[in-house]
Structure formats: C-alpha cells, structure tokens
Amino acid sequence: AQKVTQAQTEISVVEKEDVTLDCVYETRDTTYYLFWYKQPPSGELVFLIRRNSFDEQNEISGRYSWNFQKSTSSFNFTITASQVVDSAVYFCALSENYNTDKLIFGTGTRLQVFP
Amino acid sequence: GAVVSQHPSWVICKSGTSVKIECRSLDFQATTMFWYRQFPKQSLMLMATSNEGSKATYEQGVEKDKFLINHASLTLSTLTVTSAHPEDSSFYICSAAGQGSTGELFFGEGSRLTVL
Numbered sequence: 001a002q003k004v005t006q007a008q009t010e011i012s013v014v015e016k017e018d019v020t021l022d023c024v025y026e027t028r029d030t031t032y033y034l035f036w037y038k039q040p041p042s043g044e045l046v047f048l049i050r051r052n053s054f055d056e057q058n059e060i061s062g063r064y065s066w067n068f069q070k071s072t073s074s075f076n077f078t079i080t081a082s083q084v085v086d087s088a089v090y091f092c093a094l095s096e097n098y099n100t101d102k103l104i105f106g107t108g109t110r111l112q113v114f115p
Numbered sequence: 116g117a118v119v120s121q122h123p124s125w126v127i128c129k130s131g132t133s134v135k136i137e138c139r140s141l142d143f144q145a146t147t148m149f150w151y152r153q154f155p156k157q158s159l160m161l162m163a164t165s166n167e168g169s170k171a172t173y174e175q176g177v178e179k180d181k182f183l184i185n186h187a188s189l190t191l192s193t194l195t196v197t198s199a200h201p202e203d204s205s206f207y208i209c210s211a212a213g214q215g216s217t218g219e220l221f222f223g224e225g226s227r228l229t230v231l
Contacts, residue, residue, distance in 0.1 A: 035220075037222075042224075043206060043208075043224065043225040043227070044222065044223075044224040044225055045159075045208065045222040045225075047220075047221075047222070091158065091159070101147060101149065101210070101212035101220050102149060102161055102164060103149075103159075103161070103210075103220065104161075105151075105158045105159045105160075106158060107157070107158045108157075108158050110156075
C-alpha cells in the first residue's frame with residue numbers, strides 16, 4: 001500500500017536559517033509522482049513541485065531545493081535562508097499510480113519561522 | 116494559469132441541515148475531480164473521486180449517502196453534506212485534473228464547514 005511519512009510534525013527556526021523537511025514514501029508502483037504543497041494559514045494548497053519517479057535529479061528553485069533519492073524512498077525539501085512568510089504547513093504527497101491524479105498525503109510538517 | 120474555485124469558502128449551518136459545496140474549474144475542462152477532507156491540524160484525506168457523467172467513487176469508510184457528489188458538467192462538481200452533524204465540521208478541498216492530465220492537479224481554496 002502507498003504511504004507517505006513526514007516524521008517532523010513541527011519545526012521552528014529563526015529567520016535566515018536553512019531548514020529541511022523530510023518525506024519518506026512507500027509504494028509498489030514503479031512509476032509514480034511525488035509532490036510538495038504549502039498550506040498557509042488561509043488554507044489553500046499552493047503547489048511547489050511535482051517529480052516523476054524516473055527523474056532523480058535534484059531541483060532548485062530560488063530558495064527551495066528538493067533531494068529525491070529513490071534508494072531511500074525519500075523526497076526531502078530544503079528552504080535556504082528561511083523567511084517569516086515561509087511559515088506554513090508543508091505536505092508531501094504521492095500519486096497513487098502514474099495514470100491517476102489521486103494523491104496520498106503525508107501528515108504535514110508545520111514550519112514556524114521567527115523573526 | 117489554471118484555476119479551481121470553491122464556493123462557499125466558509126459556511127455555518129445547523130445540525131440536521133444539508134450543505135452544498137461547489138468546485139469549479141475556471142479555465143479548463145476537468146473530467147475528474149477529487150474531494151478531500153481535512154480535520155484541524157491533520158492531513159488531507161481523499162473522500163471520493165468525481166467523474167463527469169458517471170457515479171463518484173468513494174474511498175473506504177466514506178458514506179456515499181451522506182456525502183453526495185455530482186459531476187454534471189466538465190467544469191463543475193458539487194459535494195452535498197446531507198443531514199450534517201458537528202462531527203462533519205471540517206475543511207473540504209477539491210482538486211481537478213484536466214483532460215489528458217498526467218499529474219497536473221489544481222486545488223481549490225477550500226471550504227470550511229462548521230456545523231452547530
């Protein structure tokens with residue numbers, strides 16, 4: 001069965017610190033997608049990244065970077081030089097299989113960035 | 116970019132009444148929409164898959180007679196919480212996949228339901 005584990009329930013950092021949010025997944029599918037979403041206090045889900053299972057290249061987008069390691073079934077997310085506006089709940093998610101759009105979400109990590 | 120809109124964004128109702136939540140894809144046709152529920156400080160749990168022109172597929176443990184889903188057009192899916200009770204109070208979020216989608220999903224802003 002598919003499963004996404006975000007072991008860190010809450011993380012607090014001070015502005016400008018780097019922070020890494022962990023995500024470990026389980027799936028029997030050989031092809032799948034992994035996602036990260038940000039949920040600010042207002043509630044809407046903000047799409048951050050989608051990665052397919054064949055692409056293990058790390059990705060950097062501004063202060064955000066992602067490390068996908070199939071060998072350890074992990075898809076970790078790092079924010080460098082964190083800012084107060086980064087405070088939110090971050091969800092890692094896994095598509096049920098390559099051809100559907102049903103997502104299985106992790107329990108989320110609440111990030112608080114203090115000034 | 117593609118936008119999915121939900122209405123209402125929040126609703127308060129009395130126990131025993133029914134509440135309808137709409138999910139619209141604003142600039143693309145969505146053959147499939149998904150309804151999630153999120154209790155406070157918890158993750159999103161998939162409730163059902165809504166397919167245009169056919170019956171919704173419900174996840175295990177979700178009562179189909181209580182959570183009625185209708186996907187009558189390619190741009191609109193509705194979730195009706197029938198005979199709502201306080202335990203149905205939650206944040207309901209829909210997502211929509213466009214035609215030919217291979218993983219691009221767009222989420223609505225969510226609808227917060229409070230049942231008194």
